[in-house]
Amino acid sequence: MSKPNEKVHMLTQDAQKRKNNFSEVATGLTEELALEEAERCLNCKKPLCVAGCPVGINIPKFIQLIKEKKYLEAAAAIKEDNLLPSVCGRVCPQENQCEEACVLSKKGNPIGIGYLERFVADYERQHKKEKGAISHQPSAISSQQCKIAVIGSGPSGLTCASELKKMGYGVTIFEAFHKPGGVLVYGIPAFRLPKDIVNYEIDNLRKMGVEIRTNSVIGRLKTIDKLFEEGFDAVYIAIGAGHPVFMSVEGEELNYIYSSNEFLTRVNLMEAYKFPEVDTPVVLGKKVAVIGGGNTAMDSARCALRMGTEKVYCIYRRSEKEMPARVEEIEHAKEEGVKFMFLTAPVKYIGDTENNVKKAVCIKMELGEPDASGRRRPVPISGSEFEIEVDSVVVAIGTNANPLISETTKDMEVNKWGYIVANDAGRTTKKYVYAGGDIVTGSATVIKAMGAGKEAAHVIDEDLEKKDR
């Protein structure tokens, strides 16, 4: 039980138990706890929290509805601005967004907005009889049967598709994998985001009439121009960044050194943790080193723990304070037994005669002057090299732009790193082609990608209106 005026505590599975399963770690608020938390909301006249939300959810409104026990209405209020509250309630970094902006955060106890968002979204999923009912607000042009192609079925693509469908457009999503959801299914593990939640949201989208074509690799199966030839009026590119970066250190090509994308795809999308009940394997051995300090590194480390390994190291080149991962994820990882090695970076891997990785040679770092990111730059301490024994390594240091679409769309500008150039409204340099999410911004958050998808949907509507005039 929390003290009065203190943020309510999320209920979680016990760390010792959960480190052996893929069931959700945070089990959600009870109705009593949700009501207690909602009561703390001051219902500010000028709600700072709304400004802190990338999609501008009317937070005071939905919290007020919780106070009145109108949970379905509360969910509807969120959905006016956010298609996926059950996802965002779980994976948004609220501590840097709405909750950081909350007036109560000055005293260290902001409203648990994320917890409440999740509570109403879960309540809705469990109680709503008529699933997937949406209010149509057809725009003027929709009667003219415009068709939009959305490439990628991650958070940005799903949001854009939903918004366009609500306006009355015909929408087809092209997904490269056999299963839609993008990072929500291949990246974020089930213990943070249960897959039935994602499936539920995607089913809803299908019920709305959005067509989803899986196994469709745009850039290979067909080009953007081909989509226009086939009768699409506009294209929204939301393919994510998704091209893994390696460190280019000696020995990185050894066996069992995975990118986090490969490791997480094997475990989450292909469910390798159920092998041999499923056919896709992953081999980790006893000791695993995860390289990186972001949420993907935390997800990788915590997945590795759950695969029956003995020791999982998380090796990060700066100190804990600079870690980009959410504090909550770092805490969870620590509770579960991930061993953190801060101010450390691998400089070389050593393998055995079969080319299997056996050792990581690491170097100690110290923090120097701040770099472009504003964080203090890690500087290697010469002579501080040391070895650790590892059976596998997961490199989670980030991603680059995937080249498949840009290479086959020569008249669409990309920047020097391969990311698509799009203005704030999502317009690219190619007419009627829009882009948003990580393929424009580089690796960011689910909610920012969703915000871009929503914005682009309205801009597409605007541009198509003008076109037909």
Added chain:
Amino acid sequence: MNKIVAKKKISKDIVQLTFENKELAEARKPGQFLILRVHDKGERIPLTIMGSDADKGTVDIIFQVVGKTTTLLSELNVGDKILDVAGPLGNPTLIENFGRCVVIGGGVGTAVLFPVLKALKEAGNAVIAIIGARDKDALILTQEVEAIADELIITTDDGSAGGKGLVTDALKEVISRGEKIDYVYAVGPVIMMKFVALTTKEHKIKTEVSLNPIMIDGTGMCGGCRVMIAGKEKFACVHGPDFDAHEVNFDLLMQRLKMFKGKEHKSMECHCKNKEN
């Protein structure tokens, strides 16, 4: 979609399937591959596209039964559907009028070679084909290749068909004739491609090989298929699968291909056990 319309057992453990997929049939080019999944809990495996008929909207694949997925695939019959097929993937093979070409296929790799041979002929090249296998039964597509190539040389490890020996022996023999060879394309077991590369390097003949590393997505997002080319890391799915043979680190590729062997055996064992019960 993906309904099987023809099935042919080519040899003891090699099967050819023809299935419907109009968009794929229209889009694919020689040298490209696809990734398929056979059942709901199945893995994604890459297979090279042998050919397609754009008018009929059908795609041909030839594969060797080596593990659980290929076993399940070989058990599908006409009328069944392949659950998931994504493609075409990879860059098409570079087809030009090089002049005189030698194309080399080892084992089931001949299926990969076949569309390249066809395209090279259509581009006006003179093409000598060398096909090798462990024995007579493992040879595939000999008649089809013979019908297109200007010359066909067959080798088997045991001499049960063609000359006894390796494809590299035949290649050396062709080179020793003294006619200028402008281009070599080889696909088959990694060890075979390695020795083809060593042979042609000596004679400074431009050579491309089609690599077959382990893959999951085939779109550049996992990096499982990374190979070392001239000391640099490349992803076979987006930068390949064809690479300059003289720049490929074949030894590394061989090691990487062994990564999941233990698990693959386990998967197959469980599958056989379940079938018995």
